[in-house]
Amino acid sequence: MAALALAAAPAGANVISPQPAHSPPAEDAMTLYWIGLVVAVIVIVAVNAGLIYAIRRFRSERGAEPRQVRSGAGIQRRVGLGLAALALLLFVVGIVFTEKAREVPSTGPEGLKLARSGSNPTGADPLDISATGQQWLWRYDYPNNAFSFYKLVVPVDTTVRLAVESTDVVHSWYVPELGGKVDAVPGKVNTTYFRADRVGAYDGASAQLSGQGYAAMRTEVDVVTPAQYQAFISRQRKDIQTAQNIVVKQAAHPPGSAPKYQPAVQAEPKPTNQPAPASAAGAQVFAANGCGGCHALAAAGSTGAVGPDLDKSLAPDDHAADIEEMITDPTAEIVPGYPPNVMPQDYGKSLTKTQLSDLVSYLIDSTPATP
Amino acid sequence: MTPPPGTIAPARPELVGEGFPQSRPRWIELATSAEHKDVARILITAALGFLLVALSEFLLMRLQLAIPENTFLSPVTFNRMLSLYGVTAIFLFALPLCLGLFYYVVPLQIGARGTALPRLGQSGLWLFMLGAAVIYVGYLFTPSEAGVNPLPPLSEVAFLANNGVDAWLTGAGMATLGFVLLAINLVTTMRNQRAPGMAWRRLPVFSWAGAIGCCLALVIGPIMLAAITMLMIDRNFDGVFFSDGNGGAPLLWQHLSWIFFSGVYMLVLITALGAVAEIVPALSRRPLFHRNAVIASLVAIAVLGTLAWMQNMLTAPIGVGWMYFAMLMSLALIVPFGLIIFNLIATMIGGALRIRGPLRFALGAISIASIGLASEILHSMVAVAWQLKNTTDATAATHYALIGGAVFGGFAALHYWYPKMTGRTMGESLSRLSFWAMFVGVNVTFFPLFLSGLKGQVADAYKYFGGTGVSADNLIATIGAFILAAGIILTLINALTSLRGGPAAGHDPWRGETLEWFTLSPPPAHNFDVLPDVRSDQPLRDIREAIAHRDRPAPTTAGEPRSVA
Numbered sequence: 001m002a003a004l005a006l007a008a009a010p011a012g013a014n015v016i017s018p019q020p021a022h023s024p025p026a027e028d029a030m031t032l033y034w035i036g037l038v039v040a041v042i043v044i045v046a047v048n049a050g051l052i053y054a055i056r057r058f059r060s061e062r063g064a065e066p067r068q069v070r071s072g073a074g075i076q077r078r079v080g081l082g083l084a085a086l087a088l089l090l091f092v093v094g095i096v097f098t099e100k101a102r103e104v105p106s107t108g109p110e111g112l113k114l115a116r117s118g119s120n121p122t123g124a125d126p127l128d129i130s131a132t133g134q135q136w137l138w139r140y141d142y143p144n145n146a147f148s149f150y151k152l153v154v155p156v157d158t159t160v161r162l163a164v165e166s167t168d169v170v171h172s173w174y175v176p177e178l179g180g181k182v183d184a185v186p187g188k189v190n191t192t193y194f195r196a197d198r199v200g201a202y203d204g205a206s207a208q209l210s211g212q213g214y215a216a217m218r219t220e221v222d223v224v225t226p227a228q229y230q231a232f233i234s235r236q237r238k239d240i241q242t243a244q245n246i247v248v249k250q251a252a253h254p255p256g257s258a259p260k261y262q263p264a265v266q267a268e269p270k271p272t273n274q275p276a277p278a279s280a281a282g283a284q285v286f287a288a289n290g291c292g293g294c295h296a297l298a299a300a301g302s303t304g305a306v307g308p309d310l311d312k313s314l315a316p317d318d319h320a321a322d323i324e325e326m327i328t329d330p331t332a333e334i335v336p337g338y339p340p341n342v343m344p345q346d347y348g349k350s351l352t353k354t355q356l357s358d359l360v361s362y363l364i365d366s367t368p369a370t371p
Numbered sequence: 372m373t374p375p376p377g378t379i380a381p382a383r384p385e386l387v388g389e390g391f392p393q394s395r396p397r398w399i400e401l402a403t404s405a406e407h408k409d410v411a412r413i414l415i416t417a418a419l420g421f422l423l424v425a426l427s428e429f430l431l432m433r434l435q436l437a438i439p440e441n442t443f444l445s446p447v448t449f450n451r452m453l454s455l456y457g458v459t460a461i462f463l464f465a466l467p468l469c470l471g472l473f474y475y476v477v478p479l480q481i482g483a484r485g486t487a488l489p490r491l492g493q494s495g496l497w498l499f500m501l502g503a504a505v506i507y508v509g510y511l512f513t514p515s516e517a518g519v520n521p522l523p524p525l526s527e528v529a530f531l532a533n534n535g536v537d538a539w540l541t542g543a544g545m546a547t548l549g550f551v552l553l554a555i556n557l558v559t560t561m562r563n564q565r566a567p568g569m570a571w572r573r574l575p576v577f578s579w580a581g582a583i584g585c586c587l588a589l590v591i592g593p594i595m596l597a598a599i600t601m602l603m604i605d606r607n608f609d610g611v612f613f614s615d616g617n618g619g620a621p622l623l624w625q626h627l628s629w630i631f632f633s634g635v636y637m638l639v640l641i642t643a644l645g646a647v648a649e650i651v652p653a654l655s656r657r658p659l660f661h662r663n664a665v666i667a668s669l670v671a672i673a674v675l676g677t678l679a680w681m682q683n684m685l686t687a688p689i690g691v692g693w694m695y696f697a698m699l700m701s702l703a704l705i706v707p708f709g710l711i712i713f714n715l716i717a718t719m720i721g722g723a724l725r726i727r728g729p730l731r732f733a734l735g736a737i738s739i740a741s742i743g744l745a746s747e748i749l750h751s752m753v754a755v756a757w758q759l760k761n762t763t764d765a766t767a768a769t770h771y772a773l774i775g776g777a778v779f780g781g782f783a784a785l786h787y788w789y790p791k792m793t794g795r796t797m798g799e800s801l802s803r804l805s806f807w808a809m810f811v812g813v814n815v816t817f818f819p820l821f822l823s824g825l826k827g828q829v830a831d832a833y834k835y836f837g838g839t840g841v842s843a844d845n846l847i848a849t850i851g852a853f854i855l856a857a858g859i860i861l862t863l864i865n866a867l868t869s870l871r872g873g874p875a876a877g878h879d880p881w882r883g884e885t886l887e888w889f890t891l892s893p894p895p896a897h898n899f900d901v902l903p904d905v906r907s908d909q910p911l912r913d914i915r916e917a918i919a920h921r922d923r924p925a926p927t928t929a930g931e932p933r934s935v936a
Contacts, residue, residue: 015822015825016822016825017825018758018759018825018827019825019826019827025754026758028754029754029755029757029758030758032752032754032755033749033755033758036748036749036752036755037749039745039748040745040746040748040749041745043741043744043745043748044741044742044745047712047716047737047738047741047745048738048741050712050716051716051719051734051737051738053720054716054719054720054722054724055719055724055726055734057720058655058719058720058721058722058723058724059723059724059726060656060723060724060725062723063723064723065723066655066656066657066721066722066723067657067721067722068657068658069721070658070659070660070661070662071660071661071664071714071717073661075661076661076664076710076714079709079710079713080664080706080710083705083706083709083710084703084705084706086705086709087702087703087704087705087706088702090702090705090748090752091698091699091702093752094698094702094751094752094753094754095695095698095753097752097754098691098694098695098752098753098754101754101757102691102754135530168524168530169522169524169525169530170522170524170525170621172686172761174761174827174829176758176826176827179757180686180754180756180757180758180760181686181757181758181760181761182686182757183686183687183688185615185621185622185687185688186524186614186615186621187615187616187621188615188621188622188688189688190687190688203827203839205827205829205832206829207686207760207761207762207829207830208522208761209450209453209517209518209522209525209831209832210525211450211516211525211530211531212446212447212450212516213446214446214450214831214832214833215446215832215833215834215835218836
């Protein structure tokens with residue numbers, strides 16, 4: 001019946017149903033939704049039709065003498081058994097479709113080819129990604145130590161096993177078209193599977209009140225081809241590695257103190273046709289700290305929309321000291337239209353002085369801001 | 372000279388006085404009274420006042436959500452409004468209204484001349500009032516931002532360090548303790564003070580609802596108190612009850628609080644259905660179709676509904692077996708709710724319906740709550756719940772069920788027993804206007820929220836973004852909220868103006884069958900001068916029949932045949 005309703009559903013059907021599903025578990029949930037909706041509508045119509053019938057037909061103004069009869073136990077037993085049968089039927093249907101939705105889909109032909117392992121001899125292993133909620137950002141950790149903020153990039157037609165965790169309060173990972181909500185509870189790992197069937201971007205949100213930045217704690221899943229995915233991962237890894245190298249180097253040679261010895265393995269990067277070194281290092285800081293997850297910056301190719309667009313909001317009258325204050329104390333001045341307290345307020349502590357000044361000079365170089 | 376042993380002191384003339392002169396102002400008399408009708412009147416009045424407060428908070432939130440990315444409220448203010456709205460609607464409106472109605476009506480219905488433990492009930496009332504004061508005074512300086520159900524770790528001191536959450540916990544805890552004390556008194560009264568012949572099987576349905584609801588409150592109240600105590604220890608004394616990695620359990624609060632909130636949900640519906648099951652037979656002039664089925668269903672609702680608490684945790688990391696357990700319990704509720712609604716409709720079919728205030732609101736309660744309860748079918752099916760939980764679809768389902776129960780059901784009960792409480796009937800035309808505004812308003816407000824939830828709008832968020840397809844839904848919902856508010860305010864105005872201006876009611880305006888209609892309106896302090904021997908579940912019908920029998924003229928006298936009903 002539900003499949004029939006689904007097949008016969010007019011174009012506007014997704015007004016009264018969740019968003020079109022693009023992952024097998026979400027499709028099973030959708031089928032179950034239609035079954036439940038049909039039952040719920042029948043129940044609502046039956047109750048209200050009964051009420052309207054009684055009101056129209058049995059008003060005291062009609063002058064009929066009320067019949068002083070009570071029900072026998074038999075009617076009650078029959079009605080009760082009928083309702084119990086309906087409840088049991090819904091329970092069984094609910095379990096059947098929930099079990100289908102819990103089945104782990106296997107990676108399709110278009111998907112990323114991953115090695116078969118002993119634990120999963122019939123098909124490729126799912127791609128393991130973890131989503132970590134923190135106030136108010138999602139961090140995604142891919143295999144091979146790549147990570148990204150705000151935006152999850154996955155290959156199309158590939159089964160993804162998403163381990164949802166939290167580092168602070170309870171969050172809920174929710175991308176309607178790829179499946180339901182998964183709560184991120186601190187100290188627990190909550191796992192979900194999906195397999196996106198179409199290249200594209202899917203909007204998502206956090207669905208559990210987590211404080212002031214809750215409404216802005218959005219996320220986006222970019223479904224790309226396996227080749228694009230591989231390219232993305234290697235780019236992320238390279239950026240992260242470069243940034244880490246700079247941090248390690250700066251820790252070894254604090255600025256202002258003469259280096260006591262030169263570690264053999266850490267060769268100075270050869271200056272090539274690149275921008276000024278401070279600015280280049282700043283670019284790595286920008287990438288490694290996930291700034292691009294929230295801020296659009298043409299120079300970094302980032303398109304995040306949670307925070308202000310840096311190309312537009314930074315003006316020529318913003319100087320180094322102003323930009324540094326914006327980073328370390330983001331609540332001091334808020335761009336109109338953006339909520340306060342969304343941007344983490346601990347960059348003053350988590351970034352070293354050099355990283356901060358590199359980042360500032362990078363932003364000055366790549367935006368209208370002036371030194 | 373000592374009196375001989377065993378001699379009683381000489382008899383003194385005994386002074387018996389009627390009507391001691393009142394030396395204190397009326398409000399002091401009322402506030403210090405432990406008499407159940409006075410306590411209940413304060414409770415009901417306070418609950419209706421807090422309904423107005425909750426309504427204004429709801430309107431502020433709806434105004435913020437009227438257009439996408441609105442800046443009318445800041446996220447902090449919105450979260451404060453949300454926390455305030457939740458605690459006001461549940462702890463300061465729905466629960467005191469339910470318990471207040473029970474506290475007024477049940478002793479009258481069972482033919483008691485008072486309650487068993489009046490001082491305990493009185494302390495319950497004032498604990499509740501003190502809790503309300505703590506919550507609102509707390510809000511004046513540092514409000515809670517933790518939402519309707521303050522889940523740790525967000526409500527832990529690491530994330531919300533100010534005293535707002537402490538004020539929330541203290542206030543809600545005191546109110547809950549107050550409700551437990553009121554419930555103890557009612558259960559004891561029902562156990563010990565029933566009129567002669569008032570066996571449990573003859574107890575009116577609303578009193579049964581009272582017994583079930585109070586027993587439910589005795590189960591869920593202490594569970595919430597335990598959770599609140601643990602969170603207070605966590606916040607103020609370095610406790611680790613809800614922290615991960617220290618032997619604590621982050622999900623424990625969710626389990627305990629959802630047992631409480633599911634129980635409250637059921638308590639509200641039990642009260643509403645209990646009242647509706649008194650009103651429908653009285654105003655259809657027909658006995659309830661099957662009493663025992665309705666009473667047994669009320670018991671089943673209390674048990675199954677509370678056991679279904681994990682229905683609220685279907686997205687949390689709990690085993691799938693527990694999810695199926697929650698689904699089974701929730702879906703099993705179809706049977707008792709369905710049976711009750713079947714019996715109510717069957718009572719009306721073949722009756723003579725007087726569509727007055729009480730019946731109008733009672734039918735509205737069935738209609739509105741049926742929409743909410745039917746949508747709960749969807750929300751209890753595990754895979755669907757993964758999609759719909761914590762979207763505005765869930766907000767809409769809960770509000771349909773609870774506004775149907777607490778507001779429509781509560782107003783039905785108010786219209787029905789208002790003549791008993793005040794001696795006057797509530798104005799009929801204002802009542803009709805208010806009903807239609809509320810009925811239209813609740814649908815215009817919450818139906819669009821079903822649709823926006825399906826498009827993925829999450830609940831409790833202070834804003835949404837344009838281009839996500841939910842802007843029109845939210846604007847319509849905001850308009851509807853004002854219609855709903857206008858309707859609710861009209862009934863509150865009606866209740867106020869009818870205090871003086873309502874038509875005089877007499878002791879039995881609805882031709883009820885239960886004992887509260889046997890006494891004066893308003894009843895004297897001791898409730899009954901004389902009590903009949905109760906012989907059936909319709910004692911007033913028995914009395915009317917006896918009178919008719921006594922008055923029946925000799926067969927020779929011609930006259931109109933009298934109807935007995």
